[in-house]
Amino acid sequence: MKPAMKKAGGLKAGGRQRQASVKAELDATVARLATMDLGAVVEEDDSPAPSPTAAAAAAAAAAVPVMQKSDPRGFRMPNGKVVPPGDFKEIAILGVGTFSRVRMMQYNGVTYAMKMMKKQKVDQLKQKTHIMNEKETMIEMNHPFLLRLISTYKDSIYLYMLLELCQGGELFSRLLELKTLDEDTTRFYAGCIVLGLEALHGKDNIYRDLKPENILLDSQGYVKIVDFGFAKKVTDRTYTTCGTPEYVSPEMLEHDGHNKATDYWTLGIFIYECLCGTTPFAANNYLNTYDKILAYAKRGKLKWPTPVSQEVQSLICGLMAPKPEARLGCQPAGCDDIKRHPWFTGFDWDAVRAPLLPLRILARV
Numbered sequence: 001m002k003p004a005m006k007k008a009g010g011l012k013a014g015g016r017q018r019q020a021s022v023k024a025e026l027d028a029t030v031a032r033l034a035t036m037d038l039g040a041v042v043e044e045d046d047s048p049a050p051s052p053t054a055a056a057a058a059a060a061a062a063a064v065p066v067m068q069k070s071d072p073r074g075f076r077m078p079n080g081k082v083v084p085p086g087d088f089k090e091i092a093i094l095g096v097g098t099f100s101r102v103r104m105m106q107y108n109g110v111t112y113a114m115k116m117m118k119k120q121k122v123d124q125l126k127q128k129t130h131i132m133n134e135k136e137t138m139i140e141m142n143h144p145f146l147l148r149l150i151s152t153y154k155d156s157i158y159l160y161m162l163l164e165l166c167q168g169g170e171l172f173s174r175l176l177e178l179k180t181l182d183e184d185t186t187r188f189y190a191g192c193i194v195l196g197l198e199a200l201h202g203k204d205n206i207y208r209d210l211k212p213e214n215i216l217l218d219s220q221g222y223v224k225i226v227d228f229g230f231a232k233k234v235t236d237r238t239y240t241t242c243g244t245p246e247y248v249s250p251e252m253l254e255h256d257g258h259n260k261a262t263d264y265w266t267l268g269i270f271i272y273e274c275l276c277g278t279t280p281f282a283a284n285n286y287l288n289t290y291d292k293i294l295a296y297a298k299r300g301k302l303k304w305p306t307p308v309s310q311e312v313q314s315l316i317c318g319l320m321a322p323k324p325e326a327r328l329g330c331q332p333a334g335c336d337d338i339k340r341h342p343w344f345t346g347f348d349w350d351a352v353r354a355p356l357l358p359l360r361i362l363a364r365v
Contacts, residue, residue, distance in 0.1 A: 075151040075162050083107060099125055115161040130229035137205055137228040145196035147226040166224045168217025175212050179277045180306055186274040191352050192223035193267060198335040201260045204233050209243050210266040234259050245286045246279040250297035251324050253290055261324035268319030276306045297322040311343040
């Protein structure tokens, strides 16, 4: 699993013009990135030049939202009935993390995923904002390719999220097994993700952590984007550095401010990884990864370790344009520019959105 990045308080403020050579500039930026801690998200800070004073720290702490109240009796289900956690039958443990575990639970013949987060660990690891981001984004969104939150609950020890269950597993595991995906299969997954991002962006949410690990598949093989802890409402730009090192955009590394364009950058890398079995900036350590990203943004050219069509090369390069405003998806036509790209010729967007598309193309998976 690729670790997520913490905010890098030492990154430079946006818009600064520098006279140093490209090599010196890269070295300086990478040196600043060397102080970056890898791990959980920290509190958001939208100021382009954060001040590390005690007063600023206290103000940031006061701004952390309080967890919203849940029904004290249990989960409020869509039909209005309140169900205590004890009424669910545990089937299996799906996963265990640093401060949470996810169980497969069944109630009244329906199977769910129940995410349990220990309050003490949430506070210790400063994950309250992360969890609130995830909760609020999922409450707001209702889209077939975004994981659905059924209900929430809390007791004296745990915070709970009752989620729809994705029985098709994690795309990352499939990719590890198959090494690469063919273009038809990748196009299907990418098309689902485009529609999911379009829905998020339509409500001013940016996602910021697209990667195979955050793509689950339902029982029919359709995509479910999960883990909205880095999602955030942004109408202009935000400055928090977060995400996954091999996927992070140049403008985020440079701390120049980022918006939905960073999601299209990660979409390009996602497609590349599915087809090539690796990310374009993979290296033996994360500092070298950052170096490669920044070098590409200055004068780089992508390499193709696996033979792929010219059409998908064109799409990936368009999504990974170094300048955010030049990326596919960021022009006046928005996502329509991506949908109309030659690589998606013949792709039935309406059928996928239904979703009713026959899954013959998923035979390899």
